[in-house]
Structure formats: structure tokens, C-alpha cells
Amino acid sequence: MEKFANKKVVLAVSGGIAAYKAADVASWLTKNGAQVHCVLTKAATEFVSPLVLQSLTGHPVVQDEFVTGPGWGIVHIELAAEADLLAVIPATANIIAKIAAGIADDALTSTVLAATCPLFMAPAMNTHMYENPATQQNLQTLRQRGWQVMSPANGRLACGAVGRGKLPAVEEIEQELERLFLAAGTKAEKSDRLDLAGKKVLVTAGPTTEAIDPVRYISNRSSGKMGYAVASQAAARGAEVLLVSGPTALQPPAGVRFVQVESACQMREAVLAEYAKCDVVIMAAAVADYRVAEPADHKIKKTGDNQEMTLRLLRNPDILQELGETKQQQFLVGFAAETHNLEEYARGKLAAKHADLLVANDVSRADAGFDVDTNQIIIFAADGGRQAYPLTTKLAAADYILDAVVEKINI
Numbered sequence: 001m002e003k004f005a006n007k008k009v010v011l012a013v014s015g016g017i018a019a020y021k022a023a024d025v026a027s028w029l030t031k032n033g034a035q036v037h038c039v040l041t042k043a044a045t046e047f048v049s050p051l052v053l054q055s056l057t058g059h060p061v062v063q064d065e066f067v068t069g070p071g072w073g074i075v076h077i078e079l080a081a082e083a084d085l086l087a088v089i090p091a092t093a094n095i096i097a098k099i100a101a102g103i104a105d106d107a108l109t110s111t112v113l114a115a116t117c118p119l120f121m122a123p124a125m126n127t128h129m130y131e132n133p134a135t136q137q138n139l140q141t142l143r144q145r146g147w148q149v150m151s152p153a154n155g156r157l158a159c160g161a162v163g164r165g166k167l168p169a170v171e172e173i174e175q176e177l178e179r180l181f182l183a184a185g186t187k188a189e190k191s192d193r194l195d196l197a198g199k200k201v202l203v204t205a206g207p208t209t210e211a212i213d214p215v216r217y218i219s220n221r222s223s224g225k226m227g228y229a230v231a232s233q234a235a236a237r238g239a240e241v242l243l244v245s246g247p248t249a250l251q252p253p254a255g256v257r258f259v260q261v262e263s264a265c266q267m268r269e270a271v272l273a274e275y276a277k278c279d280v281v282i283m284a285a286a287v288a289d290y291r292v293a294e295p296a297d298h299k300i301k302k303t304g305d306n307q308e309m310t311l312r313l314l315r316n317p318d319i320l321q322e323l324g325e326t327k328q329q330q331f332l333v334g335f336a337a338e339t340h341n342l343e344e345y346a347r348g349k350l351a352a353k354h355a356d357l358l359v360a361n362d363v364s365r366a367d368a369g370f371d372v373d374t375n376q377i378i379i380f381a382a383d384g385g386r387q388a389y390p391l392t393t394k395l396a397a398a399d400y401i402l403d404a405v406v407e408k409i410n411i
């Protein structure tokens, strides 16, 4: 079977000299079975003929939003809705800025704004334009929103300058697209996917807070976004979901049963009360490892000139480990937030806590782990398996995790 059979790709081409190379990518995708729909800016048509792209892909090329004719609805909405992947090749400084600002004033930018599929871009431009803080900030914004952004190559540019800004080699772009496809699955496969119907899934999320006194506590930087994304996607896939959450600023997802806790001990109680009935438990919470031994029942006052204060801490129960040691039918997924030796520590936790899967995230990165909307995860399995995923939104990362669960429990 062709590599990309059933995949629909929107290939968005903006107006830079490298636009003609989009034809090679379009041809390669088509030869491998993908349905490729090209959307060009007006400037792009100066660099590559729409007829070339149409001939290579077998589909009409979209150049404005107001295309009419048999079979066409609202073109940018339809293209976006059906795409399994949207790739901007090449992405000029101008189109990057427009996308980062959410501007939708032509077919390409309107399609991008309407897209909910994985998003990819390969920037290409003059070195100074690429290095300009405005472009760098725009690219950073897009990465944080989950875009896969390739770094341009070094070399001689069309303007005669030598430096960073060249479109990467077409083969490298193709490798990157292949990796994204592998991780993403098709929209058709994903839609109406109620593959967790009938399953009871318990998800923990957020931090725990450990009281020092009635107004102070020890906690961590977890926002709850990762766990809430898992709960929301599990519910969308048909599971009966219980979300046990530490304090966060988030609204519980629709259709999810919700229990709010504060401390690790409360989280343990809430989880144990439901554990026997669960099919899957996913522990995304950042549970505090220690609690204050004797929290004060009144606000602690500063006394005299005392410059020091000592808090005695007690080790909290390890909830996941306890679940692992007593598990029956339950499928257990733990997380590991690490800043170094990610793989070694993650595998260690997987074994020590008797989990079935362990989702590792590198929390030293600015675009992964705590509080941001994106994550880059590696999933380790108890049978020795390892699968790394691209940087993506926490919602998409949640689906990767649920895909791995479904595969392992063979539903």
C-alpha cells in the first residue's frame, strides 16, 4: 500500500524564490498516495505556475477564497476541515507574521486560521529577515501554538548573501513530513473514534498544595493543562472519565466527572475510592513529594528579629506506586517530568511504580512541560517499547497517549 494512502494534505505556498521547490514536495506526496490540495498566495504564483502544481497533484489550485463552481463550498473552510496535515512550504517572513497575528486576508491565511490538523512550516528568506527579532518572535509564537517549524539551512541565498535562510533540502522536508504523518493518523481515522467507549478512565491533573498554615503552602508549577487535555480527549473518545485535580485555573472539560482536591493525601484518597472500578488510570498530576509535618492552624507570625524558620517535611505517599502494587485489571499510565537523564529516570519510574506506560516530558524546555500549551513526549512501555512524538499541542499529545493505551489494551 502507498505510504500516504487516505491522507489529505494542504500544501500552502507563499511567495519566495523557493516556491518552485514546493512542486517537488507536491509530486513526492502525490506519488506516495496523498491527496494534495495546493493553496497559493498571489505572490507565490509569480514564482511557481499553478498549472504545474495542478498537473502534479491532479487537483485544482486554490488562489483566492471566492472560488465557485461545481463541487466547491466555502473553499478555505472545506480544505481546512478535511486536512490531515497543513504544510507551508516555503514560509516567507510576511506569511509567518500574518499567521502569527491571526490575519486571514487571502485563501492561504484563511485556510491556516481554520485548520485544526497538525501544522508544519519550512521558512525560507534572506538571513537578516530571518534573524530579525520580529520574525524570531513570530516563529516562537507559532512553535508555542504547536506548529512544527523547520530551521532554514545555511548557504548561498538567491539575493547573493551567504547565511541562514535557505529552504532545507527537499529530502529533509520530506523526512519531516513523513515523521509527522506517522505520528498523526488521518482525520478520517480520528473522527467518530469512540475507541474508549465503555471504559472507565481516571485522570489526575494539576499540582497538589501542601499547607504550611491557613494562608501559605508548598506547591509546584503544574497548571493542569496536560491532565485536563487527557481527560477531555478521553471523554471525546467515549470513555467515562473522572478527573481528580489539584487547584488550577482551568474549567473542568465538558462531560467529565470532577473531583477537586488540594493535598497529595486528599488526591490519594479520591483516587483510591474509585480505583477498583477503573479500567485505565492516567496520572498526569505533579504530586508534591513532601508535606509539612505540622501545618499551623493559624497564620504564622514573624516574631522578633528571627531571620530563619525551619519547616519539617514528611514524605507523601506515592499514589502511583501504591496503585501499581495493588493493580488488578487496571492499565496504569504514569508521567515523568525531568530536566536531565530523561530516558534513564523515566524507565526507572516505569519499573519502580509498576506502570504499564510512562510518559516522559523534558520540563527544562520552554515549549514543553509545565504551564505551556505544547508538549513533546516520549512514551516508554513496560515491554521495553519506546516511541518519541513531535512537539505538539497538549490536546494532540493527549491523543498520542490515548492511542498508545488503546493499542496496548487492544480495544
Ligand code: PMT
Pocket (backbone or CB within 6 Å): 204, 205, 206, 207, 221, 222, 223, 224, 225, 226, 227, 264, 283, 284, 285, 286, 287, 288, 289, 316, 317, 318, 319, 320, 321, 333, 334, 335, 336, 337, 349, 361, 363, 369, 370, 371, 372
Ligand atoms: O500541568 P501542566 O502545566 O500541563 O504540566 C504538565 C506536567 C509537566 C505536570 C505533566 O506533563 C507531568 O509530567 N506530570 C508528572 C509530574 C511529576 O510529578 O512527575 P514525577 O516524576 O514527580 O512523578 C512520577 C509519576 O508518579 C507521576 O505520574 C506522578 O503523578 C506520580 N506520583 C508522584 C509522586 C507521588 N507522591 N505520587 C504520585 O502518584
